[in-house]
Amino acid sequence: MELKRVVVTGLGTVNSAARSASLFHSALRAGHCGIGPVSVFDATDFRTQTGGEVQGFNARPLLPRSISTKRLSRSDAMAMVAAIEALSDAGFFPVPDHLRPDMGVVIGGGAGGMLECEAVYRDYLQGAGKRPAYSAFSSFGCSASADHIAGQLQLMGPKTTFMTACSSGATAIGYARDLVQTGAATAIICGGTEPLCRITYSAFNSLQAVDPQYCKPFDKNRQGLSLGEGAGMMILEELGHARQRGARIYGEILGYGVSCDAHHMTSPDPEGGGAVLAMARALQDAGVSPDAVDYINAHGTGTPANDKIETKAIKHLFGERAYRIPVSSSKSMTGHTLGAAGAIEGVVSLLALYHGFIPPTIHCEIPDPECDLDYVTEGARDANLKIVLSNSFAFGGNNTSLLFGKFPQQGVGHE
C-alpha cells in the first residue's frame, strides 16, 4: 500500500483563551490566561470555583446561517464553530460537492452532552419522582458532534469518535491521519471537543486534582490542573490534493504514537513508561530521530505527578539534549480541556510551526528541582521550528503523542 503524505490546511478553535485560531495565535504570543471564575453552572458549593470557561459562548452569531444550532449541546456547538472555522480557513466552506464522498469526520470526545443532560437528571432527582425530559439525551453521547457536523455538511466519508479521556483529541488526529495516508479519505475534519460540566468538575475536585486558583504547570507550588473547555479542529488533506488547489499548508502530520501505562486508572506510571513509549512510537512512525525535535508541547497539566513524570519521560527519551529542547504547557493559558486538549494543542503546535514561535508556560514562577527543563517561562519566543512533538496523557493510562513537521521541509519523513 502506498502511503500518502498528510498536511493540515485549515485550523479552528474555541477555547477560554481565544474564540478563533487567528485570535489564538495572538493570545499564545501574549501569554493570555483564559482561566477565571466558572459561570456556566453554579460552582459555589464546589471545592474550587475557577476554570477555563468560554465565557458568554453563543454559537449562533459565530456560524453562517446555513448551519443550524438546533439540538446542538454546548460541546457540539463548540465543535461546530471550530469545524466551520477550520473548513473556511482551508477554503472548503461550503464543502465542494465532489469532495463530500471523500471527506470524513473524526472527533475526540469527552463529556459530550453531559452539561445539558446532567441538568435534566438533577431536576429529576430533586423534583420528587417527576419524569425527566429525556429529549435532552438526543445529543448525549460524545459521538453526536461528529454526527451533527457530517450530517449538516452532507459528508459521506469515514466518521468516528474516540473517547480516551484526556488524549481523545490527539488520538482522533492520529487516526484521521492514518485514514488519509491510506487513501480512505481525501480530507478529514478532525479534532476534539469538551464542555465544562458539573459531573466532570466534581469528579476532578473529588480527586483533589484541581488547583483552587489557576494551574501552574512545572512550578514548585503547583497544586493541580484547571479544568477547561473548548474545541480544536483541523482539516487534514492529502498533500497532492492540497498542492493541486494551491492551499495554504500549516504543516505536515509526520506521525503519532499510542500506548498504555497498564499501571493505574488515574495515576500515571511513576517511571513514565507509557509516556516514553508514546513519544518513541510517534518518532518511529515518522522516521524522525529524537535529535530533530525542536519543541515539545507538553501535556503539562499542573498536577504534581504529571509534570514530574512527563519531565522524567522527556529526559529518558531525549537524554542530555532534553535540557536544550523548549517544553511548554498551553494548558497554563486554556486550562485542561480534556477530550479537546490534544486537538487544541495540535492547533497550538501548527500555529507555532507556521508562524515561527514558541508559546510560553505562564504562571510557572518558582523552579521545581524535579522539573528542570526549559519551560519557556519568560514569555513567547520567536523560533524557526521544524519538528514539534505534542503529548497527551489520560486516565486509563491512555497516552498519545503527535509529531508535526514544517512544510515544506527537506530530509524529513518517508519519501
Place this chain on the structure above:
Amino acid sequence: MNRRVVITGVGMVTPLGVGKAPFMEQLFGGVCGISPISLFDTTGFTSKSAAEVVGFSPKDFIRPASIRRMDRLSQMIAAAARMALDDADLAIGPHNRDQVGVMLGTCFGGTDVAAQFGKVLFREGPRRVNPILVPNTVMNAPAGHVAIELGVRGVNTTVNHHEVGAETALTYAAAQIMRGRVDAVLAGGGDIVSEFFFNVMSHFKTLSPQNGGDEGLRPFDVHGNGTVVGEGAGIVCLESLEGALARGASPYCEIVGWGLSSAPTVPNGWPTEPTGPVLAIHCALAAAGITPGDIDYICASANGGPRLDRLEAEALRQVFSATEQRPRITALKGALGESLSSGGMRAAAMALSLRHQSVAPIAGLVESIAKLNFACAPETQVPIRYGLINGISSGGTFVAVIFKKLA
C-alpha cells in the same frame, strides 16, 4: 508494511452464555437470549424484556483485587479479553507486553457509573461524592482495566459510535497490525443494560412494542415493532499471520478488508436512502479485492427496528441481488438483543462460522420484509469462504468488514 491479519482467539460474555462452548452451542442452535428483565423493575414500561448476561462469574477470569476496581462492563470486557487471550494461547510477558494492544468500542461505557456519581452530587452536594467511582465514569475505563489486568502496553484506544464502535475498533486494530505498529490486539467491545438508558430508549420509542403489538425482537420481519435491549462483551485476539504461524497458532480466519462511510442524518436518526451502507460494503469489497458474488455469508445489523431493518435490507439487495449464489444472511441481534457495541460478539461469531462452516439462524424472523437469502434454520457444512459483518449505526455511520476462511 502489509502484513496479513488473522483472528487467533475469541472470548465472550453474552446472554447466550459465557465462553466459546456455550455461546456456540446456543447461537448455532437458534436459541434466543431474550427474557423478562431481572436487573430492575419495569413497572410502568410497556417494554419488559432484555437479553441479559446470565451466569457470569468475574472471579473465574479476573484477579480478585482487580474485580473490586471494575464496574460491571469492565468486568465483562476484561473477562472476554482473558478468554480470547487464553483461546489464542498467547502468553504475555516482558518480551511482548509492549507489542500487544487493546481496541474497544462502547456506546454508553461507564455512563451508568457517572449517573451513580451524579446521584450523590445532586442529592447531597459536591463534597459528598465518592472519588472511588471516578475512574469508571470514563468510557475508556474498560480498555484501561484490560491493559492493567493483562499487563499490555501496546496501542490502546476506545471508540464511541452508537452501534458500530466495536466494528470500528476492529478495523483500526487490524490496520495497526497490518502496518506493523503492533503484533497483537485484543479488539471488540461491549455495553450493558441499565435502567437509566432503558428509560432513555423507551422515551425515544426505539423499544418493542412500538405499535402496541407483542413485544419481541424480529429482525427483517414484517412484524418488527422495535428492538429489545441486550448486553454483553465480545473480544477477538488479532495477530499478524506470520506471528501467529511462527508460534504455532491455528487462526480462525483472516480479516481481508473493510470500508467506512457515513450518510447525513441527525445523531439518533436513520438515513432513508441506503447510499451510505452500500458505499461501505463496496469499499470493503474493493479493499479485499473481491466482488459481491464472492461473499457467502453476511452478519447483518438488523435489530427489529423497522427503519434500520428496511435500510439494511435495501442496501443488501442493491449490492447482492444480482449475484448468482446469493449470500446467506443472518442477524444475531435476534438472539443477543441490541447491545449497541455488539461488534466484538459478532466478530467472534463470524470467526466460529468460518472455522466450523456453520450458519447461525436469525432468532425471531418469521415473515421477511425482503426477498433475500435469510438464514432461518441452523445449518452446518455450509461452504463459507468469505463472510461480511455489516455495521449500521444510528446517526448515519457505517462499517463493513470482510473475513476470509484460511485455506
